[in-house]
Amino acid sequence: MTDHQPTPDGVLRLINGYWATGVVGAAAAHSLFTHLENGAGTVAELAERAEIAEAGAQTLLDGLLGVGLVELHEGRYRNTPEASLYLVDGKPTSLSSFARLKLKHMGGLTALPDVVRAGGPIQHATTEVADNPHWEEIVPAIAAQSVPAAQVAAQALGLAEAGPVSILDVGGGSGVYSAIWLAANPAARSTQLDWEPINVIARRLVAEQGVGDRFTTVAGDFHTTDFGTGEYDIALYSHIAHQEAPEDNIAVLSRLREALKPGGALVVCDYVVEDDRSGPAFPLIFAAEMLLKSKQGGTWRRSDYHNWLVKAGFTTVSFHSAPPATLVIAR
Ligand SMILES: C[S@@+](CC[C@H](N)C(=O)[O-])C[C@H]1O[C@@H](n2cnc3c(N)ncnc32)[C@H](O)[C@@H]1O
Numbered sequence: 001m002t003d004h005q006p007t008p009d010g011v012l013r014l015i016n017g018y019w020a021t022g023v024v025g026a027a028a029a030h031s032l033f034t035h036l037e038n039g040a041g042t043v044a045e046l047a048e049r050a051e052i053a054e055a056g057a058q059t060l061l062d063g064l065l066g067v068g069l070v071e072l073h074e075g076r077y078r079n080t081p082e083a084s085l086y087l088v089d090g091k092p093t094s095l096s097s098f099a100r101l102k103l104k105h106m107g108g109l110t111a112l113p114d115v116v117r118a119g120g121p122i123q124h125a126t127t128e129v130a131d132n133p134h135w136e137e138i139v140p141a142i143a144a145q146s147v148p149a150a151q152v153a154a155q156a157l158g159l160a161e162a163g164p165v166s167i168l169d170v171g172g173g174s175g176v177y178s179a180i181w182l183a184a185n186p187a188a189r190s191t192q193l194d195w196e197p198i199n200v201i202a203r204r205l206v207a208e209q210g211v212g213d214r215f216t217t218v219a220g221d222f223h224t225t226d227f228g229t230g231e232y233d234i235a236l237y238s239h240i241a242h243q244e245a246p247e248d249n250i251a252v253l254s255r256l257r258e259a260l261k262p263g264g265a266l267v268v269c270d271y272v273v274e275d276d277r278s279g280p281a282f283p284l285i286f287a288a289e290m291l292l293k294s295k296q297g298g299t300w301r302r303s304d305y306h307n308w309l310v311k312a313g314f315t316t317v318s319f320h321s322a323p324p325a326t327l328v329i330a331r
Helices: 009-015 017-029 032-037 043-050 054-067 081-086 096-118 134-157 176-184 196-208 246-259 281-293 302-311
Strands: 070-073 076-079 166-170 189-194 215-219 232-238 260-270 317-322 325-330
Touching (some): 017 096, 032 054, 032 081, 043 054, 054 070, 054 076, 096 134, 096 281, 134 176, 134 196, 134 232, 134 317, 134 325, 166 176, 176 189, 189 196, 196 215, 232 246, 246 260, 302 317
Parallel strands (some): 166 232, 189 215, 232 260
Antiparallel strands (some): 070 076, 260 325, 317 325
16 A cells, blocks of 8 residues: 555544443443443442443443543543533533434434435434424433533623513424523523424423523414414524425514514524535534434535524624524624
């Protein structure tokens, strides 16, 4: 082989990518990152605290070292700063329940060859089904991912200094935006529209943040539930556009324009791709998830969002980076 010939390492890492999903998901399932954070550092200590076999603990620690989520110093393991921030149970930024959930979703990808032939879900469409129990599992697990976007949006809107604003969050899920925005602005009030089983989860999570007295919920389908007219200062449509067809997005965005007071702001958050579909990597790869799970959704381009918002009656549209998502703010 010459120096210039590629090695198979990168391709093998991708083919075996599910090994990483398995090791991280299993380690999260046994709270290994939490036990490491709390001072367990040897295979024996971790096996005892996690109540797993020593052979299992050693295997997970080998795998975690391999994927770069733990460090090894003189026979003791510890979390990397990344694992400490994002995989320890109970931290607001924790993705550990998401890691456990993705382990369960892994098998669904075996349908992808047939799904791409058909151009959409072949068995269980997820996003179009009313009151789908899928959301009850996914919504608490994805909440932490919206924390950075909620903070960037709060900053961009000057929310903390905005006074007694009223907020409408369509498909609010865990209520994570409301929790962060109501904490940032003690005079703000927020209403979430979602399916009732999800609203139950949101009311509990928002109350846990001490701002539940300014949070109300409305149960229903956002395609048909009335949003009102001229009622809100801020409306939010986060990680919904990717499950909807373009014409449905235009319809909802138009009704959100009507629901806003004059000068009110709409915040859209989603995985947005460049107009020539050349990047960014995360939204490009996320497209496979949408083809598996949604009949009409997709990862839409910046120009799609811009055009829909103009059609919906907004006159100014700006894009803000909140990796791996993009925030679109329209007035
Ligand atoms: C991907 S989650 C997004 C949650 C939250 N907005 C965020 O960004 O973290 C999608 C949410 O939309 C809700 N949803 C999906 N379709 C809906 C519909 N037709 N009517 C009401 N809510 C819906 C789901 O229950 C779920 O809570």
